[in-house]
Amino acid sequence: xxxxxxxxxxxVLAFAAWGWPLLLLDFASGAYKSPEPWANWINSAAFLWxxxxxxxxxxxxxxxxxxxxxxxxxxxxxxxxxxERAVTGDAARSALLLSLALQSVLLVMSLTSVRxxxxxxxxxxxxxxxxxxxxxxxxxxxxxxxxxxxxKDPAPRGVSAGGYLLSPACFPVLALLILLQLAAFRGYAGxxxxxxxx
Amino acid sequence: xxxxxxxxxxxxxxxxxRAEEGLTQEQLxxxxxxxxxxxxxxxxxxYLPSLELGLLLARRFGRTVEExxxxxxxxxxxxxx
Numbered sequence: 556x557x558x559x560x561x562x563x564x565x566x567v568l569a570f571a572a573w574g575w576p577l578l579l580l581d582f583a584s585g586a587y588k589s590p591e592p593w594a595n596w597i598n599s600a601a602f603l604w605x606x607x608x609x610x611x612x613x614x615x616x617x618x619x620x621x622x623x624x625x626x627x628x629x630x631x632x633x634x635x636x637x638x639e640r641a642v643t644g645d646a647a648r649s650a651l652l653l654s655l656a657l658q659s660v661l662l663v664m665s666l667t668s669v670r671x672x673x674x675x676x677x678x679x680x681x682x683x684x685x686x687x688x689x690x691x692x693x694x695x696x697x698x699x700x701x702x703x704x705x706x707k708d709p710a711p712r713g714v715s716a717g718g719y720l721l722s723p724a725c726f727p728v729l730a731l732l733i734l735l736q737l738a739a740f741r742g743y744a745g746x747x748x749x750x751x752x753x
Numbered sequence: 754x755x756x757x758x759x760x761x762x763x764x765x766x767x768x769x770x771r772a773e774e775g776l777t778q779e780q781l782x783x784x785x786x787x788x789x790x791x792x793x794x795x796x797x798x799x800y801l802p803s804l805e806l807g808l809l810l811a812r813r814f815g816r817t818v819e820e821x822x823x824x825x826x827x828x829x830x831x832x833x834x
Contacts, residue, residue: 636787638800 564614571611574604651740655733662729664720666691696726762825768796770814770821785809 581587581601586594615622626632632643669687771781778796782789785806794800795810802810811818 636791637803637806638791638794639788641800 564610567607567610568614570604571607574600574607577601577604651736655736658729658733661721662726662733663689665696665723665726665729667720668718669720692723695723698724698727763801763822764798764825765795765822767792767810767821770816771796774814781810781813784813 577597578601581597584594584597586597586601589595615625627634632646633639634643666689667687668690771778778789778792782792785792786809787806791800791802795802795806807818807822811821814821
């Protein structure tokens, strides 16, 4: 029974990996709107691929050895001996720091609102003011579906352009990603420092 | 100071010992369980091997670690000069 399940899993993975052209074929040939029997077959096969596609990410999340093999192949990381492990470790550390720096910038961008204000009645300036500021609203930043900016923050008189540099809805996702990466790194590094085999 | 950088300069006689026995880098790598590139990096002084690999290499040639790896301590050279 287990053998059959593993075989079936392998078949579904292969279909999910190589069956994506069916989707393109379905779209390119217009099979999704054609009543012809051949079109029906292509459309069904493409739909089957859509159903099977999530098997890959789920497998990678659950199967550690497959995940490591896939990542090694994807990024070219090798760990046959101590020097390669050291090189991979350095590369992973640099990549993590780069990724965290980039995500931190994006996080700040999701908190930054910019307004280009032109106020003809302004006594301070004649031509107008460019202002940028940080803001945080639990309703806007902690709602993954976002909320319209203009309803909550009516534009002042004379605004020609304004808004967030990045959608506030990105904030919880980015914050969670940053925390997850830090926690994962600390978890793995802590195990190594204590000399426990992973 | 960068903590990753060793304070002592370490050179080695690996290339000479390997040539004496007529071993290729590939053969030596297979015997001590590393890749050929790692042996090449150790010989050129680009990679300082772990204590375990150092011991394995020394044992392979029937030498002590000090006979294979030579510590070049600039402070020591200054004192003896």
